[in-house]
Amino acid sequence: MESSILESIGQEIIGVMSPVSLCMLLVVLLVYSLSDSNPFSSSSAPIRTAANLVYLENPSDTTAQKLEGALLNALVFVILIAIVTFVLVLLYYYNFTNFLKNYMRFSAFFVLGTMGGSIFLSIIQHFSIPIDSITCFLLLFNYTIVGVLSMFSGGMPIVLRQGYMVSLGIIVATWFTKLPEWTTWVLLVALALYDLVAVLAPGGPLKLLVELASSRDEELPALVYEARPTVSRNEGNPRSTLGLLVAGVSDSGSVELQAVSNNNVRRDGAENRRSPEYTAIQVRNLENVEGERNRDEGERSPLVGHSRERYSSDSNSSEYSTVIHNRESETSVDEEMSPLVDLLGMDNEREHERRDSVVASRGIKLGLGDFVFYSVLVGRAAMYDLMTVYACYLAIISGLGCTLILLSVCHRALPALPISITLGVIFYFLTRLLMEPFVVGMATNLMMF
Amino acid sequence: MTVAAGIGYALVALGPSLSLFIAVISKKPFLILTLLSSTLVWLISLIILSGIWRAFLPLNSTTWWPFAILIFTSIASQEGLRLLFWKVYKRLEDMLDAFADRVSKPRLYLTDKMQIALAGGLGHGVAHAVFFCLSLLTPAFGPATYFVDRCSQIPFFLVSAIIALAFVTVHTFSMVIAFNGYAEGNKVDQLFVPSVHLAAGMMVIFYFCSHVYARPSCSVSEPYYVQ
Numbered sequence: 001m002e003s004s005i006l007e008s009i010g011q012e013i014i015g016v017m018s019p020v021s022l023c024m025l026l027v028v029l030l031v032y033s034l035s036d037s038n039p040f041s042s043s044s045a046p047i048r049t050a051a052n053l054v055y056l057e058n059p060s061d062t063t064a065q066k067l068e069g070a071l072l073n074a075l076v077f078v079i080l081i082a083i084v085t086f087v088l089v090l091l092y093y094y095n096f097t098n099f100l101k102n103y104m105r106f107s108a109f110f111v112l113g114t115m116g117g118s119i120f121l122s123i124i125q126h127f128s129i130p131i132d133s134i135t136c137f138l139l140l141f142n143y144t145i146v147g148v149l150s151m152f153s154g155g156m157p158i159v160l161r162q163g164y165m166v167s168l169g170i171i172v173a174t175w176f177t178k179l180p181e182w183t184t185w186v187l188l189v190a191l192a193l194y195d196l197v198a199v200l201a202p203g204g205p206l207k208l209l210v211e212l213a214s215s216r217d218e219e220l221p222a223l224v225y226e227a228r229p230t231v232s233r234n235e236g237n238p239r240s241t242l243g244l245l246v247a248g249v250s251d252s253g254s255v256e257l258q259a260v261s262n263n264n265v266r267r268d269g270a271e272n273r274r275s276p277e278y279t280a281i282q283v284r285n286l287e288n289v290e291g292e293r294n295r296d297e298g299e300r301s302p303l304v305g306h307s308r309e310r311y312s313s314d315s316n317s318s319e320y321s322t323v324i325h326n327r328e329s330e331t332s333v334d335e336e337m338s339p340l341v342d343l344l345g346m347d348n349e350r351e352h353e354r355r356d357s358v359v360a361s362r363g364i365k366l367g368l369g370d371f372v373f374y375s376v377l378v379g380r381a382a383m384y385d386l387m388t389v390y391a392c393y394l395a396i397i398s399g400l401g402c403t404l405i406l407l408s409v410c411h412r413a414l415p416a417l418p419i420s421i422t423l424g425v426i427f428y429f430l431t432r433l434l435m436e437p438f439v440v441g442m443a444t445n446l447m448m449f
Numbered sequence: 450m451t452v453a454a455g456i457g458y459a460l461v462a463l464g465p466s467l468s469l470f471i472a473v474i475s476k477k478p479f480l481i482l483t484l485l486s487s488t489l490v491w492l493i494s495l496i497i498l499s500g501i502w503r504a505f506l507p508l509n510s511t512t513w514w515p516f517a518i519l520i521f522t523s524i525a526s527q528e529g530l531r532l533l534f535w536k537v538y539k540r541l542e543d544m545l546d547a548f549a550d551r552v553s554k555p556r557l558y559l560t561d562k563m564q565i566a567l568a569g570g571l572g573h574g575v576a577h578a579v580f581f582c583l584s585l586l587t588p589a590f591g592p593a594t595y596f597v598d599r600c601s602q603i604p605f606f607l608v609s610a611i612i613a614l615a616f617v618t619v620h621t622f623s624m625v626i627a628f629n630g631y632a633e634g635n636k637v638d639q640l641f642v643p644s645v646h647l648a649a650g651m652m653v654i655f656y657f658c659s660h661v662y663a664r665p666s667c668s669v670s671e672p673y674y675v676q
Contacts, residue, residue, distance in 0.1 A: 005549045006561050010478035017481075387584035391496075394489045401482070430496050435580075437506050438499030443581045444597065444605070447516050447657065448612050449523045449650045 013404050016364050017397055019225060020374055023166050024396070027173045027375040028382040028389055034122055034174075035383060070182040074190035081194065085205035092212060105152050108168070112144040116171045158226070165225045169371035176372065177379040184380050185425065191373060192421035199415040210413050224365045364404065370416040374400075377424045387439065388431045395427035396420045455590035455606075462582045462610040466575050466617055473564060480568040487534070487572025494530050495580060498523055513658045520650040527573075528643045531624065534569060535631050541565075562632070563625055570624025574617035582613035612653070619649050 061069070091100055117140050124131060147164040150156040179187070198204040374396050381388040399420030407414050442448065460467075474480045502519060542565075546556045557565075588595060589606040597605050623642040630638025 005545060005552065005554045006477045006479045006557075006564065008478075009545075009548075010482045014478040014481055017485075385584065386587055387580060390579050390584065391492060394485070394492055397485055398489050401485070427492075427496075430500075434503050435496050435499040438502055439495070439580055440585065441506055442519075443585050443609060445516070445657065446597070446605075446608060446612060447520065447653055448577070448581050448609075448616055449520045449527070449646075449653070 012364050013401060016225075016366055016404065017400060019162060019166050020366070020371060020400065021393070021397065023169045023173070023371050024375050024378040024393060026166075026170050027177070027379045030119070030123075030170065030174050031177050031379040031382045034119075034126060066182040067186075070180075070186035073183045074186040077187060078190050078194045081191075082198070082205060085198065085209070089205050089208050089212065092209065101152070105148055108151055109144055109148045111168060111171060112147045112164075113140065115175055116140070116144070116167070119171060119174055162225065165368060166371070169225075169368055169375060173372045173375035173379060176376040177383070181380065181383075184376065188373060188377055188421050189425060192415075192418045195415040195417040199413055206415075207413070224367055225371060226365050364407075366416060370420075373417060374420060374424075377421065377428070381424075381428050384428075384432060385436065387436055388428050391427040391431040391435070392424045395423035399423040451592055451594075452590055454594070455586055458586055458589055458606045458610040459583055461607070462578045462613040462617070463575065465614065466571060466578065466621070469567075469571060469621070474568050474571065477564070480564055483565055483568040484572040484575070487569040488576040489572075490530065490534065491527075491573045491576035492580070494526060495576070498526060513654060516657060517654050520654060521647075524643070524646050524650050528646065531627055531642070534624075535628060538565065538569070538628065563629070566625045566628035567621065569628075570621040573624060574620035577620055578613040578617045581616075582609045585609065616649065619645060 088100075120136070120140060123129070124136070146160070147167070150160040150164050151168075176184070195206075198206040199210075200207065377396065378389055378392050381392040397420075399422070400416065402419050403414055403416050406419075470484070474484055505515070542557060542562065549556050586606060589604075594604040594606065596603075597608075623645060626638050627642040629635070630642070
């Protein structure tokens, strides 16, 4: 019995959703376990980071004060990010590749080592894990070094790389959840708006970056999660793509997903055999052939010179290289590090990799910043109740799904934050204001339906 | 110890769903997507319902008829939602078949259709269990447990977990039965599903009444808010 199409549709989406879900789950667990441990001491000394430079939220402030301060904080933070991103684009434009690369290594090391280390410490304290300091230091050092190596050099298993991406997202997101509540919400909305502008508006920094990288036919200089299939799981049958499905349904000829950020490098364009309906879409730069997807089933990606992972050719035949958007810049902004540093640091790694593997750019890509801010939203929701966590999770995932489907329709780089964050915020407040009293009132009376 | 109890309650409510998910759903990405979207649909319906009923809360917990009306309307709306879900599914099925033709794969088998229905039903059931049981379980991980006066022998969390398990089962498989009934035009199946759902809701009401009125001395506890 031939395998049904159920097994092949949607694999790309699941490939992106599962790490996002994992990241959110771990952040929620961390927030739960760590915030329960010391509800009083931890909140006593609010930290000052790049995200609340202007205003330090105080529980006794009035609502207007909080709102105003949060707006100012968000404004400053977004401006900082914009500046950093522009600097990054400039550096990239003038080919400061080595500088970027080394800086990115350093900053990844720093994030993993210090921020991760402090999180590990608090875990150790909370669970009273008996471990001596030397062992702890050694383990942390190894963890950090392996992380830097796996993120910045080829030849490492993709699973390791993906795992470190997720853990980097977790660490940064956990730090972001320490921001005060109003600032967090306003900041999330502001970042979603910024994302929208930076990716879509002409002259937006991320858009420039994408165009630049794609015109050079290079990897996007940023920290991006690549949902490449490590193993072709479906037994050897070529994967059908969601884009094909959508295209078939909507009669839009071209199915390809453009990389959001610059990675439009889909190599598959070369191979589409029957392209009558598919127009090759050039997203931004003419040079780059965006892959047009041939819809016929047997499409396979030319895995040329791809050193790192065994891709069975069929496995990624249908991959879209879509960078949803890279904005790691925000992720790394934290108290200890200037946002500039992080951003730069993170961006470099991309280039390094891409020489290793031409194919590195295939597969849906999601910027690490998206991981972080999804997780921040869910982590913030976790501080209220579990119900809001589920609601926000579902909203974010469905927003991500919508974005991916849009991606297959629009053929260009899309910001991944706006839809998800909007839905997440809406669902959070709906759940908190409407649903929770209802459900709690029902369930405590053992009324279910 | 209480952590173990909390995990145990969660597993009572969601264990069967979890194994069903691992065994059937998780291997096929499309089913996972179906599950997620059906969970989202159920959540939206719950939010709309609670938005409508928000004005009347909190209900007087010593009389039964407001709860009866609430449950009746909720079940009616959810059965309406099932019809909607079926309409959407029909279009989806056509799309999938067209797609399968294009990639020269076999069309959907009967088992595939049933698996989609199962995933949809599981989404409804999981959403139910998550929102009505799991989200209230947070105190169960703490150092105490909680009893409602209505049922003073069994911890509240265990009761709600068991009821949630029952409803997960109803939701999950009624979707399969309903879709099959719609597909074959089988009136019995089509009517069977809402009546089972209604019967389950009425059992809850009956349970409520029997305790409120049979033991009037044992007044119902104050609504317990997790926060």
